[in-house]
Structure formats: C-alpha cells, structure tokens
Amino acid sequence: MSQQFTKIYQEHYSKVHRLCLGYVNGDEALAKDLAQDVFIKVWEHLGAFQQKSSIGTWIYRITVNVCLLFIRKNKKKKKISFTEIKDDTTIQEENDTQNRLQQMYACIHKLKETERIIILLVLEDLPQKEIAEITGHSHQNIRVLVHRIKEKLTKCVS
Amino acid sequence: MEFKDIQNTWQQQAETNTLPDFEPVKQQLSNLRKKQWITQVILGITGIVLIAFFFYISAYNTNGPLLGMLLLIGVIVVRVFIEVRSQQKLRKINVLLSFTEFKEQLIAYYQKRKILAFRVIPILLIIYNIGFIIMSYYFYQYLSRGFFYYIVLSYVISFIVLFIFIRKQVLNELEILKKLQEA
Numbered sequence: 001m002s003q004q005f006t007k008i009y010q011e012h013y014s015k016v017h018r019l020c021l022g023y024v025n026g027d028e029a030l031a032k033d034l035a036q037d038v039f040i041k042v043w044e045h046l047g048a049f050q051q052k053s054s055i056g057t058w059i060y061r062i063t064v065n066v067c068l069l070f071i072r073k074n075k076k077k078k079k080i081s082f083t084e085i086k087d088d089t090t091i092q093e094e095n096d097t098q099n100r101l102q103q104m105y106a107c108i109h110k111l112k113e114t115e116r117i118i119i120l121l122v123l124e125d126l127p128q129k130e131i132a133e134i135t136g137h138s139h140q141n142i143r144v145l146v147h148r149i150k151e152k153l154t155k156c157v158s
Numbered sequence: 159m160e161f162k163d164i165q166n167t168w169q170q171q172a173e174t175n176t177l178p179d180f181e182p183v184k185q186q187l188s189n190l191r192k193k194q195w196i197t198q199v200i201l202g203i204t205g206i207v208l209i210a211f212f213f214y215i216s217a218y219n220t221n222g223p224l225l226g227m228l229l230l231i232g233v234i235v236v237r238v239f240i241e242v243r244s245q246q247k248l249r250k251i252n253v254l255l256s257f258t259e260f261k262e263q264l265i266a267y268y269q270k271r272k273i274l275a276f277r278v279i280p281i282l283l284i285i286y287n288i289g290f291i292i293m294s295y296y297f298y299q300y301l302s303r304g305f306f307y308y309i310v311l312s313y314v315i316s317f318i319v320l321f322i323f324i325r326k327q328v329l330n331e332l333e334i335l336k337k338l339q340e341a
Contacts, residue, residue: 006180013177022168036183041253043184048254058254065253065260072334100167113341117257123168136256150161158159 005043012059013039015124019060022120023067026105030070038066053133060126061134064117071113100157107156111149118142119149201239208235223296229289233282240278244271261338268335275328283321 013035020034021027041062049058108116114135121131132142212228251263290313297306 009180010177018171021171032178036178039180040183040187043180043187045254061256062253064257065255068257068261068264068338071264071337072331097167097170101171104164104167113337114257114261115341123165125165125169134257136258154159154161154164157164 005046008042008046008055008059009039012056015056016059016063019063019120019124020067022105022108022123023116024070025109026102034066034070037069038063041066053130057126057130057133060121060124060130064121064134067117068113104153104157107153110156111152115145115149115152118145119153122146122150197242201235201242204235205239208232223293226289226292226296229285229292233286233289237279237282240274244274261341265335265338268331268338271331272335275324275331279324287317 016038017031017035020038021031024030024034038059042059045062049055053061108119111119118131118135121134126134128142128146129139131137131146132139135142137145208228208231248267251260251267253260255263294306294310294313297309301309
C-alpha cells in the first residue's frame with residue numbers, strides 16, 4: 001500500500017494543493033496544511049478505495065470534504081486589497097497574472113461554501129458528471145449551479 | 159472577461175515544485191493515535207476511580223466537603239469526557255461520503271453540539287456551583303475570613319472567565335452551523 005500511496009501522492013499533490021489554495025483565499029501555509037490533511041485521509045482510507053470511480057475523483061471527494069471541515073478553524077487571513085491590485089500599473093505581465101489570481105482567490109472566497117467547492121472543481125476542468133458524483137448533486141442540478149456560479153465569478157473578477 | 163480566461167489563468171498557476179515529505183506525517187499520525195488511546199485510558203481510569211472513591215467513602219451519606227469536592231471534580235471529568243467523545247465523533251464522520259452527505263452529517267454534528275451547549279452545559283455549570291457552595295460552607299467554618307473571601311473572589315473571577323470562554327466557543331460553533339446551513 002505504501003508504494004501505491006507514494007505514487008498517488010506524487011501524482012495528485014499539485015492538484016489537491018491548488019484546489020486547497022483556492023479554497024483558503026490563496027494562503028500558502030493554510031493550503032499546505034489542508035493538502036496534508038487530505039493526504040492523511042487518503043492514507044487512512046486507501047484500503048477502502050473500491051475503484052468504482054477514478055482515483056482522481058475519489059481524491060477530489062476527500063479534498064472537498066476536508067476543505068469543508070476547515071470551516072471550524074478560525075479563518076484569519078490578511079485581506080488582499082482590490083485597490084492595491086488594480087492601481088499597480090507598473091507591474092509586468094507575470095505580476096499581472098499573479099494579481100489576477102489574487103483577485104480570483106478573493107472572489108472565490110466571497111462565494112458560499114458549496115459554490116466555492118463547485119467552482120474550484122470547474123476551474124480544475126473536471127467534467128460536470130464527475131462534479132455531480134463528488135458533490136452528490138444530480139447532473140441537471142450541477143449544470144444549473146455551475147452556470148450560475150460561473151456568472152457570479154466572472155462578474156466579480158471583471 | 160470571459161470565464162474561459164479565468165479558467166486559463168487558473169490553470170496557468172505554477173505547479174508546486176517541492177513535494178513535502180510525507181514520512182514525518184505518518185510518524186506524527188502514529189504518535190497521535192497512541193496519545194489518543196492513552197487519553198482515553200486515563201479518562202476511563204479517572205472516571206472509574208472517582209466513582210469507586212465516591213462509594214468507598216460513602217460520600218452520598220456524608221453531605222460533607224467530600225461531596226462538594228466530588229461534585230466539582232465530577233463535573234470537570236464529565237465535561238472533558240463529553241469533549242473527547244465529541245471530537246471523536248467529528249473525526250469519525252466519513253470523508254468518503256459525497257460533499258452533500260458530508261455537509262449534512264456535519265450540520266447534524268453541530269446541531270448536537272448546540273443541544274449540548276444549551277442543555278447539558280448549563281446543568282453541569284449549576285452542579286459545579288452547587289459543589290462550590292457546599293465547599294464554601296466548610297471553608298467559612300474552618301478557614302480565616304480573609305482566606306475565605308480570597309477563595310470566593312478567585313472562584314467568582316475564574317467562573318466568569320470560564321463562562322466567557324464557553325460563550326465564545328458556543329457562538330463560534332453557532333456561526334459555523336449557520337454557515338453550513340446557508341452553504
């Protein structure tokens with residue numbers, strides 16, 4: 001199991017970390033802690049993986065639940081000022097992307113917990129069928145929700 | 159800006175180059191399990207010893223300072239026991255459930271915590287105060303006035319601090335419940 005876990009850890013850490021980063025408003029340290037919690041759960045439950053879904057979907061399912069558990073921790077994080085981001089005109093292209101990301105984090109953070117989880121899975125380019133499987137919503141329901149959250153996010157980031 | 163652009167920006171994020179070493183985490187996890195097991199054993203033994211001691215000294219017949227002391231200690235032990243059990247229940251919520259089912263279980267957990275906060279804890283606090291009142295009767299008889307007032311004042315202050323702490327914790331949990339229900 002150890003070898004299997006190591007392989008999974010190496011293959012999926014980046015994606016899990018990125019999703020966690022989006023969930024915690026871009027806070028690197030918190031994202032790292034969350035990703036670690038996710039892989040602790042993966043390690044503990046790997047024996048229960050039944051291959052009904054892909055390992056990726058299975059890990060995302062654990063990730064979103066661990067993220068929801070994070071709600072009980074006090075989320076104190078310095079807020080990124082929008083004005084600060086927008087006024088900075090001297091920055092280069094690389095910094096532009098970084099700032100846009102920060103803006104996206106802030107917008108994602110404004111969403112409700114379920115919306116946040118769904119949009120993060122959409123951003124990761126997961127098919128709606130898989131998102132429905134992970135969240136437990138019907139495919140139809142997810143389609144409507146995704147459309148609504150996409151609009152919300154686009155409006156906020158623009 | 160189109161959503162596609164947002165998604166592109168998201169996926170352009172640099173992948174984390176450094177993969178944290180998981181081996182120390184495994185070690186910590188095994189130590190944590192040992193500690194949890196030890197905590198449970200200690201709590202169990204403490205509970206048994208207290209109950210045995212209660213009957214051994216026939217505290218239920220004496221109405222004396224021991225009864226007061228046992229009430230005080232008993233409340234603390236019960237409170238710690240409830241907290242440990244509650245934490246265990248939270249850890250046992252299955253992370254393999256779908257997000258919706260997991261959220262429902264989490265809501266159910268925090269609803270139980272709410273009942274605990276508004277029904278069980280007030281009763282415990284009342285018993286705790288009864289214990290102290292019994293004790294203070296004997297303090298008044300056997301201790302100097304100065305020391306008696308010192309004990310009473312210390313108790314009142316520590317009780318207020320404890321009450322503020324519990325209130326803060328309860329408000330925090332109610333906020334979590336509200337957020338989960340809104341999500």
